[in-house]
Amino acid sequence: MSDDPMRVAVLGGGSFGTALASIAADNGGEVCQWLRDPELAAQINREHRNGRYLPDYAINPTVKASSNMQDVLERAELVLVAIPSNAFRDVVRQARPWLHADQILVSTTKGIQEDGFKLMSRILEEETGFIHIGVISGPNLATEIAQKQLTATVVASDDPLTRTRVQKALGCDYFRVYASNDRYGVELGGALKNIYAIAAGIAAALGMGENTRSMLMTRALAEMGRFAVDQGANPMTFLGLAGVGDLIVTCSSPLSRNYRVGHALGQGKSLDEAVEALGQVAEGVNTVRLVRDKAREDNVYMPLAEGLYQVLFEGVPAREMARMLMLGEQSSDVEFLLSREDVQQAHRRVETRNE
Numbered sequence: 001m002s003d004d005p006m007r008v009a010v011l012g013g014g015s016f017g018t019a020l021a022s023i024a025a026d027n028g029g030e031v032c033q034w035l036r037d038p039e040l041a042a043q044i045n046r047e048h049r050n051g052r053y054l055p056d057y058a059i060n061p062t063v064k065a066s067s068n069m070q071d072v073l074e075r076a077e078l079v080l081v082a083i084p085s086n087a088f089r090d091v092v093r094q095a096r097p098w099l100h101a102d103q104i105l106v107s108t109t110k111g112i113q114e115d116g117f118k119l120m121s122r123i124l125e126e127e128t129g130f131i132h133i134g135v136i137s138g139p140n141l142a143t144e145i146a147q148k149q150l151t152a153t154v155v156a157s158d159d160p161l162t163r164t165r166v167q168k169a170l171g172c173d174y175f176r177v178y179a180s181n182d183r184y185g186v187e188l189g190g191a192l193k194n195i196y197a198i199a200a201g202i203a204a205a206l207g208m209g210e211n212t213r214s215m216l217m218t219r220a221l222a223e224m225g226r227f228a229v230d231q232g233a234n235p236m237t238f239l240g241l242a243g244v245g246d247l248i249v250t251c252s253s254p255l256s257r258n259y260r261v262g263h264a265l266g267q268g269k270s271l272d273e274a275v276e277a278l279g280q281v282a283e284g285v286n287t288v289r290l291v292r293d294k295a296r297e298d299n300v301y302m303p304l305a306e307g308l309y310q311v312l313f314e315g316v317p318a319r320e321m322a323r324m325l326m327l328g329e330q331s332s333d334v335e336f337l338l339s340r341e342d343v344q345q346a347h348r349r350v351e352t353r354n355e
């Protein structure tokens with residue numbers, strides 16, 4: 001492998017795209033960032049600052065921003081796509097004429113496409129047919145990365161070249177990149193945790209304590225694992241950074257946009273007001289709807305996702321939902337050891353004996 005600087009393109013001018021562009025440049029890469037807004041691109045080039053999404057942080061001055069896709073993509077070896085899920089496919093289609101098969105394409109987006117319940121790396125695959133495709137996901141709040149807080153992420157791909165090139169491009173003294181070959185599991189973990197971050201934000205705004213948050217996160221992990229098994233993914237992946245790691249940070253930090261939407265809801269705002277006040281994308285709002293529908297379709301027990309859906313879209317008061325969840329059917333702690341069915345059968349046996 002040559003020691004020439006890696007040529008990295010980032011598609012997306014939001015907070016995560018900007019933070020990633022700066023990491024790759026700090027790491028010696030030759031970085032071009034594509035933004036649809038030419039004025040914001042000009043500001044990044046002039047002031048090395050993204051006034052819209054990361055106003056308080058210095059961007060590595062060697063990052064070149066542009067609203068011209070061709071300029072950004074043509075020479076790139078690694079392309080990081082940091083575009084919200086609702087615009088992801090459109091932007092990849094715009095990029096397609098300048099993408100080529102020896103490039104490495106990586107999604108950084110934690111969302112799901114409604115049509116076909118598809119994750120973003122699948123869209124990269126469908127739109128290009130390339131083989132060097134991966135995802136990065138993990139506990140990665142963009143503003144903390146911009147502050148160079150010590151952070152770790154996961155690059156996941158079944159292609160070893162993709163994994164090693166991303167580790168080389170982004171791994172540095174404040175950003176550590178672990179490898180995984182479970183692309184689907186890593187990507188699914190990143191999308192699912194946003195649901196529970198909204199619930200955690202609601203709980204915090206309602207004055208619920210640390211016991212509650214801990215219960216919520218742990219039961220969220222159980223529910224995520226159940227969904228992963230249903231989808232044919234490996235639930236072991238959720239023990240890593242892209243599962244429990246991201247769940248912890250997103251359910252604990254007001255820097256998370258999903259948590260903030262939940263917090264606003266818990267303070268009594270409507271969903272529309274909460275989303276509008278945020279002014280950025282909280283992927284979990286859409287994800288909870290898609291996951292809840294999928295869980296119903298496949299008969300997967302996901303009481304938290306179901307409950308949050310009812311709070312967000314059916315007007316059930318959050319406190320009332322919390323009460324119903326607390327009084328729900330008896331269940332098992334670790335279902336890989338003791339199944340829910342065994343717990344319920346035991347209850348039925350005792351009840352029959354007492355009749």
Ligand SMILES: NC(=O)c1ccc[n+]([C@@H]2O[C@H](COP(=O)([O-])OP(=O)(O)OC[C@H]3O[C@@H](n4cnc5c(N)ncnc54)[C@H](O)[C@@H]3O)[C@@H](O)[C@H]2O)c1
Binds near residue numbers: 014053141
């Ligand atoms: N911000 C974080 O801390 C963080 C961390 C890890 C992963 N992510 C994921 O990365 C993805 C992007 O996040 P972000 O924080 O950069 O988002 P953001 O909301 O800050 O910015 C999104 C960017 O996409 C652009 N965009 C939106 N629609 C577009 C369209 N139709 N055409 C062209 N550009 C369009 C916006 O202009 C903006 O530049 C999200 O899915 C998120 O889950 C975010």
Ligand SMILES: O=P(O)(O)OC[C@H](O)CO
Binds near residue numbers: 110140250256281
């Ligand atoms: O701001 P959020 O809620 O989109 O979360 C950001 C990252 O996914 C945290 O890892």
